[in-house]
Amino acid sequence: MRVVIVGAGDVGTYIAEDLAESHEIAVVDTDGERVAELESTLGVTAIEGDGRSLDALEAAGIDEAEIVIASTDDDAVNVMVCGAVRNSTDAYTIARAKSADLYETWETFDDALGIDLLLPVDRLTAAALVRTVALPGALAVSTFVDGEVEMAEFDLAADADLVGKSVAEADEFPSLTFAGVIRDGTVQIPSGETVFAADDRVVVIGSPSSVRRFARRLTPGAALDPDDDVVIVGGGTVGTRIAELLEQGGYTPRLVEHDPERVATLDEELPETTVIEGDVTTAGFLTETSIDEADLLVGTLDDETNYVLALLAKNVGTGHTAAVVNDSEYVDLFEAAGVDVTVEPRAVVANETTRATLDYADEAATLERDSAEVLEITVDGESVLAGESIVDVAHDLPDGFVVGAVVRDGSLKTPRGGTVVQVGDHVVAFVDTDALDEVAAAL
Known part of the structure; x- marks a missing residue:
């Protein structure tokens, strides 16, 4: 899929890095040195020019693009880019915006700005912060399947209750899966025998109530309550x-x-x-x-x-x-x-943008500087998971993959080896980035 990114600042670069391996990327920016650097390091097509210019957009290949992302720091420029694209092609347009008024206008008047998806930076930032502070000790929190499933990351302090325990010993929380352990920068898929150590970063997936109970157990007394100051x-x-x-x-x-x-x-x-x-x-x-x-x-x-x-x-x-x-x-x-x-x-905002471009999952969250992802996938008849138990299908999938939750007809099922996945199920899985391409092809 061809994706054109206008704006090679921090956000545009982050998006390009995330998409370059799986998509054909073109980046447009007025900073020639910046786009040349991206061309050299990522192998993307670099266009030095103003993204509001139809000549620059055509040079980037908008005629063949399925998605155009306006990621500059200027709301007005982003609107103009999307408007130019909408008048020229059928590409799906995504824009970031700081202005609350602009977001309200976009929400109120469909197609008024030529933007298919507008990402309000400040609103997304506030939501991410509130999600995280509401869960004691969490470093990051993401939700999946319309809020039925939650993923959270925690660092284990030396005196944490889990340190020195195996996954089997710690497995006392209903509807919760220990999906991944990141130790010294290396991603590990835990087994029942895996023993937690100080400074481990632990990724759990489960129902919001179970994740909250786990967080309270991990950091007693740290939970934020409505009567707190x-x-x-x-x-x-x-x-x-x-x-x-x-x-x-x-x-x-x-x-x-x-x-x-x-x-x-x-x-x-x-x-x-x-x-x-x-x-x-x-x-x-x-x-x-x-x-x-x-x-x-x-x-x-x-x-x-x-x-x-x-x-x-x-x-x-x-x-x-x-x-x-x-x-x-x-x-x-x-x-x-x-x-x-x-x-x-x-x-x-970069994460939200890349989530909108997914062609291998319904939703995704990136962890630990792109070393792992948590994916939400709707199982279809061609998926290797369809009609199979998790233990039976394990040999068809790489080692860096674990099912964290299965939601069927709005009901969360805690996955175990004997759990049979059905067509239409929503599966939330933890995937080592090194195994992502193989997993995406199989699912």
Whole structure:
């Protein structure tokens, strides 16, 4: 499948890296050195030019493209690219957008912008953060099969209850599968004899209730409850959306914003949120807002401010910290400093974009810098799984594959060796990226 990507920034590059092995990719950007580098490293077609130009788009092969992705940092450019494509071809168009107004317009008026799928960066970022902080200790959380199945990643501390136990000994959670273990950067498919070690990254798949029970067991006392004190710093689009989502979950957060006019607006828009006028850069901020008593502090400002704020919060005794990290190079720094949850907007929107281009699965989530994926697949009659028990079909699939959940007629079934998969079942599976092509062909 030919895919044209307009914009070779962080998002466009991430998407190109994810799709280059399985699709024919062309990248358009005004930065000639950038696209030339992608051409050299990924083998994609590089077009130096303005994506709003029909000449540049034609040079990229939009006449043959099935999907065109507008991934620049400029909403207006992305809209114009999709409009030009819609007027010229039948390609499916995807665009990223920062503007909440633009997203609302797209939702309200079908085909008004020539965009088939618009990905609202701030809304997706807020949703990813809230999903993760709601699950204690989780590094990342994804949902599948309309919310029936949840996948979560956890790092095992040296004193974690699982350390030193085998998978068989730890298998006490109904509707939960230990799908993968990432140890020293290497993906392992656990067996019953696999013994968990400190610093392992564990991937579990199961019902949301079972995943939550597992998380509470792993990090007792860390669960976020509606009566906990959650402080959001920053009343921009992301901070406001986080507050809205928390309100929907029964929380009554506090939100700190320095602009008095914005404070007045948010006070009306967020009925269950206490909106506080304050400046995080002032000396009295911590005492004025009682950050030391908060159960969770969420930073949604610039990276430098979020970093300093998280460090200060940790020092004064704030329960947990979370931050939106805009520069991917800072993620490791935040994690090394002990920030509990980091969400990178560019990675979030890039993942959502690549999910929309899948031709081998209904949904997918990428783990541990592309070392593994969790896939949702609807089983058809040609699948190697159809009509077979999991144990019988194991020899037809590579070692880096494990079924984490089976949903049939809206009911979740915990997969075991004797589970027979039927046509129409939704299967959620953990796959080592090295085995992905073989798995995709078989399923």
